[in-house]
Amino acid sequence: MDETVAQGLANKIYEKRKSAAYELERVIKLESDDLKIQAIVRQLCTEFIGTADKPARSASGGLIGLAAATIALGKHSASYLDLIIPAVLSCFASQDSRIRYYSTESLYNIAKVAKGEVLLYFNEIFDMLCKVNLGSLFIYFSVAAKLNEKIKDIVSEKATSYVSLLHRNHRRNHEDTESDPDNNDDLDPDESIHDIRSTAFSLAKFMPLLSERLYVINPYTRTFLVSWITVLNSIPDLDLIVFLPDFLDGLMKYSSDIHQDVRIATARLLDSFLEEIKRTTNSNKPVRKTSRASFNDRLKTESTTLEESPDDDSDSQDSIQPYDVTVDFSRIIAILLNHISSADEAIQITALRWVSDFFAICPSNLLPFTPKLLRVVLPAISHESTALRRSARDVNDKLLRLIRGLIAGNGSEDENNLLNADLEELDFVNSATIQLLDEHEETRVSALGWLMELVKLAAKKSKEDLGLRAEILPALLKTLSDTSEAVVKKDLELLAQISKNDDYFNQLMVNLLTLFSSDRNLLEQRGSLIIRQLSLNLNAERIYKTLAENLEKETDLEFAQSIVQHLNNNLLTAPELSDARKRLRQLSSTEGSSFFTTLYRSWSHNAVATFSLCLLAQAYEHALNLLQVFAELEVSVQVLVQIDKLVQLLESPVFIYLRLQLLEPEKYPYLNKCLYGLLMLLPQTQAFHTLRNRLHSITTQSFAPSSKSSSSSSRLAKGSEIHWDNLLNRFRMLQNRQQAQGKIRRNWAE
Template identity: 40%
Template structure:
C-alpha cells in the first residue's frame, strides 16, 4: 500500500495547515506540482493516497486551519490532474460538499473557493454531483456570512454556465429538488431558485414548460414577498412562461388551473391579479382540456368580479363572459351539478355583482342544460327562494327570471307558486317588502292571468286562514294598482259580457272570499254592483273589525285613482247604475263618520249631479219625481235591473252564466270559517293568559292586584300594521 507521507514532503504538509493563508497557498501550489508529475507518469495509486490523506487528515480534522488546508489541497490536486481529474472526482468532491455545512464560516468560504476551482477544471464532468451541489448552494445562498454568500454566488454562476452547456444535465432528476424548495420563505433562497428557473428555461434543449405545474405554485407564492426585487423576478418569470404557453400547442392546463384557482383567492392583490390574468388566458386557450375544471374556475372568477381592484374586476368579467359563451355538451365532462353548487354558494355572497353573475350562470344553465338543472332543482330551490329577500332589486328581478324559466313546465310552475307562498308565510317581512315586486314580475314573465289563477287555486285550500286573508289582500291590492296587471283588470271589467272575464271572475272569487274587502273590490272592478251591495248587506258584526276598516279605508282611496275612473263616470247615470250607488252608500254606512275615508266617499257621492236623473225615469220603479236627495236618503229601494238597465224577473240572480246566489253562499261559508277560526284563536289566547296567571306566585298576584289602578281607563286598541 502506498504511503502518502512519502509522496509529499513534511514541510509542505506542515505549511498546508498553517494559520497563514500565504503559506497554505504556497503549499497547495507545491501539491499541485507533485500531483501533476504523478499524473504524467501514471502513478494514480499515489494520487489516490494523497487525496485520501488530504481528506482524512485535513478536511475532516477538528482543527479549522487543517480543514482549510485540506480544501485548498484538494483543489490543487484537481488542477494538477487537469484532464485526468474526472477519474478521481468521487474522492475529491464529496469532502468539499461536506465542508459547505462546516460551523466555521471561513471553512465554508474555502469550500466554495475549492469547488469553484474544481469546477473550472472538470466542467461538465461534475454534473453527476449536480443535485448535491445544488442543495449545498441553496443553503449557502442564505448563509449568515456575507463573504460566504459572495463566494457562493460566484460558484453558482459558474455552475449555471456549466449546466447550460452540458448535454448530461437531467431536468427530470432536478425538478423534484426544485419543487421541494419552492415554498421556502427565505428571500435569498427565493432569489436563488428564481434565478435557476429563469436560466434553465432559457436553454432550448431543456423543457421547463412541461414541468411548470411542479413549481408554478411556488412562483405565485413569491409574488407576495416583502421584497420588491423578488416579486419583480417572480413576475418576470411567470410572464415569460405565460408567453411560452400561448405559443405552445400542448400544455397541461388542468393541473395548472387547480393552482391558479387557489391563488385567485389570495389576500395579496398582485397575486390575485396575476392569477386571474392567467385564468383568462387559459379559458381562451385551454378549450376542452378545461371542461372538467369549469366549476373550480367559476368559483375563482365570481368573487373576483366584485374585487376592490378595478383591473381584477375587468379581467374577471371578461373571463366570466368567455367561459359562459362556451358550448359544451353534458356528456363531455361538463358537470352541471358542480357548477350549480358553485353558483348556489355565491348567491349568499356579500357582494351584489357576484350574486348577479351567479344568477346569470343558473339562467344560462337552464337555457342550455335544462333537463340536468331540473334534476338538481330540489338542491337549489330553497336558496333561490331565500334570494327573493335580497337587498338588491336587481338580484330579486334576476331570481324571478330564473324562477320563471324553471316554471315554464306546468309541474314546476305550480311548485314554484307553492314554494313562494310558503316563503311568504314563513317570512312576513318578505311579503311586506318584496311581495308586490315579486308578484308583478312573475305576472310579466309568466302571464298575469296564469299566475293569478294558480295562486287563487292554491289559496282557496290554504288551511292557515289568517295567512290566506293576508295573501288575498296583498294580491287584491296588486291587482288594483299595478300597471303590469292592466290587461287583467280590463278582462275582469268584461265579466258580465265576456266568457273569458266570467271564467277569471269565478277563478278569483273562490279565494277572494277569504277577505270581504277583496270580494267587494273584485265586484266593483267587475261591475257586478248588485252582488257587491248584497255582500255588504250580508256582513255581520264580527266582520267589521279594525282590519276590515283599515282595508276599507284603502279601498275608498283607491276609488279616487285612475283605476276606477270608469266607476266614477258611471255615477253620472245613477238611474242606470243604481246598484253601484247602493253599494257605495253601503260602504259609507260602515265607515266611522270621523274617519277621513268617510269624508272622501261622502264628498264623492255628493257630486252625483241632480240633472242626471232627468230622462232616466224609465229605469226607475219609483215615481219620476225621485230626486238626488231622495236617492241619498233612501238607498234601500228594491230594484230589479241588470247592469245594462234591463229589468230582471223576480228571483233571477244570474248574468253571463254567473250564479250570484251560489257565489254569495260560497262567500258566507268562507267568512263563517274565519269567524270560527278567530274565536278559536281567541280562546287559545285566553287559555294561555289564564295558565300564565296560575303559575305566578301568590305574592306576585297580590302585588299585581295591589298596584292596579281600577280607575285607569282601558288602553285604546292598537291599529294593526297595514297589510301589503
C-alpha cells in the same frame, strides 16, 4: 503523495500551503499512472478533509490540493470528480467560516476546469448555494457569488447539449450493438436516443429539489431562486415551461413577499412564463424530434471535438433539438385556483390574471374546473379591493361568455363533449348554490346568474329530469328572505325561468303559499315584490288562478285573509297585472268569467278584497249585494281601514273607467248605488269626504235600473254563466267563519 508536499499542505501558513498545492499540481501533471493519481486524490479526501472535526489548516490544505489536482488533470478530471466534488461539498457543513470560504474557492476553481462535467453534480451544488444564501455570516459571500455566477454560466452554455465524457465512453461500448443489423431492429429509435445520449444536466432530476427549496421565507434565498429560474428559462430549447407545474405553487407565493425587489423579480418571471405559454400555444409549430441517424452523426462529431479540445465551448452553440413542448394546463389551472383563495391580495390578482388569459389560450382545459372556479371567483367579486374585484369580474364574465357560447353551440367538439357531461358530476349546482350564503350582495347576485345558466344548460341537454330544479328550488325559496332587493329580484327571475315547466310552476305556487304562511314577515315585507316580479316574468293570470285554487282549500283563515289582501292590492295597482285586470273586465267571455269565479272563491276570505274585485270586474249589482252582507257582519276597524284604502284607490288611474261610468247611470245603475252604499259604511273621515265629493260631482239621476239595463244584465249573467247566488253564499259563509275565528283569537288574547 510525497511527504514534503503533504506536510506543506498541512502547514499553518497559508502561503506554504499554497506553494505545496503548486507542487502537487506539477507532480500530478507528470504522473501517468491513474491508480497513483487516484490514491493521491483519496489521500486528500480522507486524511486532509475527512470529517468535519478536522482542523482548519488541514481541511484548507485538502481543499487547495483538490483544486490543484483538478487543474492538473484538466480534461481527465471527469473520472475523479465523483471523489473530489463530494469531499469539497462536505466542507460547506463546517461550523468554521474559514473552511466554508476555502471550500467555496476550491469548488470555483474546480468548476472553471471541469465545466460541463460539474453538471452531473448540479443538484448537490445548487443545494449548497441555497444554504450559502441562508447563512447569516457573509465572510465568504463574495466568493460564493462568484461561484454562483460560474455555475450559471456553465448551465447556460451547456445544459442542453453537454454529455459527460463518462457517458460518451459508455456510448462507445454500444457502437458494436448499434452496427449489428439484428440488434438494431430490436431498438426503438426514440428510446435508444434517450438511453444512450444523457446530458449531464437533467431538469427532471432538478425539479424536485427546486420545488422543495422554493418554500423558503428568507428574502436573499428567494432572490437567488428567482434568478436561477430566470436563467433556466432563458436557455433556448431547455423548455423549462414544461416543468412549470412543478414549481409554480411555490413561486406564486413570492408575489406577496414584503421585499419589493423580490416581488418585482417574481412578477417579471411570471410574466415571461405567461408570454411563453402564449407563444407556444399560438405558434402551432410542428412536433420537434431528432432522428436517430442524425443524432449518432452529431454525437460522434461532439465526441471528437471534445477529445481534441475539452475546454472548447463551441458545443454549447449547437444544441440538439428537444422533443415537442407540452404544457400541462390542467395542473397549472389547479394551482392557480388554489391561489385565488389565498389570503393575500397580490397573489389572488396574479392568479386571476393568469386564469383570465387562459380563456384565450386553453378554454377547453378550463371547463372541467368551472365548479371550483366559481367557488373561488364568486367571493372575490365582492372583495373590498377594487383591483381584485375588477380581476374577479373579468374572469367571471369570460367564464359566462364561454358557457353561453357552448349553450349556443359555438364550442369545439371537446368543449361540447364536456357540455354533455352530467351537471351533478361536474358539481356546478353546489358550487353556485353555496354562494347564496355569502355575506356580500354582488356575490349572491352573481351566483343566481350562474344558476340561471345551469338551467339553460339543462334545457340544452334536453333532459327534464336532471334533478337540477328540484335541487336548487329549496335554496331559491329561502333566498326570497334575503335582505337585498336586488338578490330577491334575481332570485325571482330564476324561479320564473324554472317554473316555465308546468310541474314546477304548480310546485312553486304551493311552495310560495307555504313560505308565506310560515313567514308572515316575508309576506308583509316582500310579498308585493315577489308577486309583481313573478307576474312580470310569467303569466300573471295563471299565477293568480293557481294561487286562488290553492287558497280555496286553505284552512288557516287568518293567513288566507291576509294573503288575499296582499294579492288584491297588487291586482289593483301593479302595472305588471294590467292584462289580468283587462281579463276581469271581460266577464262575457268564458276566460274572463272563469278567471273571476276562481278568484272570487278565494277572495271571499277578505270582504273588502271581494268587493273591490267586483268593482274591477264591473259586477256592480253583485257588489251592491255584498254590501248587504256587510250590514249583517260586524264591521271591524281593520275592515274600515281597508275600505279607506279602497276609496283612495278609486281615485287612481286604474279606476278611470269606473269614474267615467258614473256619467252613465242609466247604463250602470248599480255602480252609483254600491258607491253610495260604501259611503254609508264609512265614518266621516278623509276617505268619506273624498268619495262624497266624487259622487256629488255628477248630476243626480234616478238609480232605478231601466228595463233595457235589466235585460242587458240578464243577458250578461246568462252569457257568462256565473252563478252569482252560489258566489254570494260562499262569501257569506267564509265571512261568518272569519268572524267566528276572530272572536276566538280575541278571547285567547284576553
